Amino acid sequence: MILIGWFFPLLVLTLVMIFMISGRVNNQAEKMIMTSTEKTTEIFEMQVNACITASKEASYISIIKDSWKDYLKTGNSWALLEEVSDFLRKQYKYDPLIQNAMLIFTEKPSKIFYTLNNGNGGTYNDIMLFDKNLREEVLELSKTLDTRISIINDNGRVYLVRNLLDSKFQPYAVLILEVNKESFSEILKSIWGYEDAEVYFNGRLLLESSNPSKMDDMRETLLSEIKPGKSNYYYKKHDSFICKEVRDGYNDFIFLIKLDNMVAYSEIESMQVIFAILILFMIPLVIQILHFFHKRVTIPVNEMVHGANAIEKGEYGVQIQNMASNDEFRYMQTSFNHMSQQLKNQFEKIYSEEIALRDAKIMALQSQINPHFLNNTLEIINWEARLNENYKVSGMIEALSTMLEATMNRKAQPILPLSEEMAYVDAYLYIIAQRFGEKFQCFKEIDESLMDVKVPRLIVQPIVENAVEHGMDISNQGVITIRIYRKEPDYLVVEVEDNGTLTDAERIKIDKLLNEEPDPAKVKRISLGIRNVDQRLKIIYGPECGLFINSNKENHTVSTLLIKIDNELEQ
DSSP states (O other): IIIIIIHHHHHHHHHHHHHHHHHHHHHHHHHHHHHHHHHHHHHHHHHHHHHOOOOOHHHHSSSHHHHHHHHHHOOOOHHHHHHHHHHHHHHTOTTEEEEEEEEEEEEEEEEEEEOOOGGOOOOOHHHHHHHTTHHHHHHHHHHTTOOEEEEEETTEEEEEEEEEEEEOOOOOOOOEEOHHHHHHHHHHTTTTTTEEEEETTEEEEEEOOOSHHHHHHHHHHHTTTTOTTOOOEEEETTTEEEEEEOOOOEEEEEEEEEEOOHHTTTHHHHHHHHHHHHHTTTTHHHHHHHHHIIIIIIIIHHHHHHHHHHTTTTHHHHOSOOOOSSHHHHHHHHEEEHHHHHHHHHHHHHHHHHHHHHHHHHHHOOOOOOOOOHHHHHHHHHHHHHHHOOOOHHHHHHHHHHHHHHHTTTTTTTTEEHHHHHHHHHHHHHHHHHHHHHGEEEEEEEEEEEEOOOESSSSHHHHHHHHHIOOOOOOTOOEEEEEEEHHHHEEEEEEEEOOOOOOOHHHHHHHHHHHHHOTTTSOOOOHHHHHHHHHHHHHHHHEEEEEEEEEESSSOEEEEEEEOOOHHHHH
């Protein structure tokens, strides 16, 4: 009776509990491994992309290009050395991801310009080894790179190579950044149970294993699991290997990660031993121990699961407050908190860089429509016309002066009230009316309450000009209708309707112009103008805004500007 009524039920219950709790902890450990792997590889990719972005600075900042042009004119080698070395030192000397930075001009391949990051262990001996072993190989590789980036791994040293191109898109120099591998190795150590890893970037070895012999047996098997054209995630539990591939459209990362079973699954083994001992105790002792494990294991694991779920929902930087009392889970929670904070810092850094890039791109697009005209000369011509009582010519010159004033933007105001923008449109329409006379008519349907809304400079006039030049049948009767109204909840709509028809060929041309990067040499100024307007609106207000060109029920062409009414922008 004791065996049947008490011991065996207790034994079965204990075994069931062992199975369920072990399975649960095993699943949580695996989820922790998967989550830490996912987030750590994301950070790793961000760091690599940060190196790539750092390499692009040499192209975005024209110091090297200008120094090379000055050298070609003056032949002053000392000035070239000083300016290029100073640029490399300012850009890369204190970058924690870069050990050394080198630059070779294709017309002076024997000379290496460099800077050493002593904080990351960079030495002059590194430059000598590169000059001896890789300089010729890098110069040959640069001939095939064009604008792409390549990775070279030479005896454990990793180099990032890219070309610097002149205005004719011909390489005039090669930038070589020796990567600080220790920084990347430290990132991967955040993976729960991490022991070793290999990383491939675009088919080239980026980070080699510290013990390649342990990876040899599984490397071929893991790589064979990857399916071309997709992002893959393969976890081989019993051999404790993780294979992860990520394709973002530009770069291809493959991570081969080896885990330490003793670290990853130590909690499961400890629980199995403890539960085996519990079988020898009485039910009260079992209940007490179950309570003990609920407090010491289930609650800490749930805390980490809640934290992991919060990160999956985008709450980067979430911290586990109720720390476990045992060392193992406290270590897991501390590692989780560190990983979460590091991920938040990386996203904040990338976000600030994207904001800076957006502002730079807006300035670049704005500069495309700031030609420098001789406004004072027009004023002299205007007075000459007035003295000769040619008031029609005088009026046209004044309208043209208004348009030129808009393009010059002397006050450097990229944002202005809609009323001022419409003044530029009225000036343009006056010139067109004088040109075509009765063959041209313009109608306006404008909500006057919207005239104080702030909009980007020169977004309406290019659309009206495009309608006049391309949209109307001006040989018969050209008619343009301008409508301005509010679209709920917070959007401003500017419609420019002309009586021209839109052919299928023109639709294809417009879609290509608005969605693909055109060749300025092959595209007319007006076409570039409407693309410029569309790109500026998308950058400032987001992808839902911009320029849309369609046909209405009367088969007339309607160009629509969708602009978000931004209260912060108005302030």
